[in-house]
Amino acid sequence: MEKEINAGYTITDRLTVANAEFVIGQSDSAPAKFVTWKVKKGERDYYWGHYSNDRLTALEDLCNRALDEVHHLKSLRQEQNAGKNPVRQNGKKKSVPER
Secondary structure (H helix, E strand, C coil), X not given: CCCCEECCEEEEEEEEECCEEEXXXXXXXXXXXXXXXXXXXXXXXXXXXXXXXXXXXXXXXXXXXXXXXXXXXXXXHHHHHHXXXXXXXXXXXXXXXXX
16 A cells, blocks of 8 residues: 655544545654644545644544544434424324223
8 A cells, every 4th residue: 555645744544434534644754743634535635634742642633533523424414304204292102092
């Protein structure tokens, strides 16, 4: 597999959530040794960099960013489904008295 580099940082880790990817870049010569970026799946246009000097902090940020994307997608799905399946107010079936 070919080594991927962006802005002098070697991409070392990647998490994919739907059409978004979150990556960690590492550079021994940059002022901040680690960065996390968001990128559209299959593209190389990295944006919204979060920089740090600690690998564990970068890894935590990578995971948090991916989880934020998951939560965002779940909320979008809930909004889309809100009109399709109305929820009963009391959650109980209506009963008709027997005769």
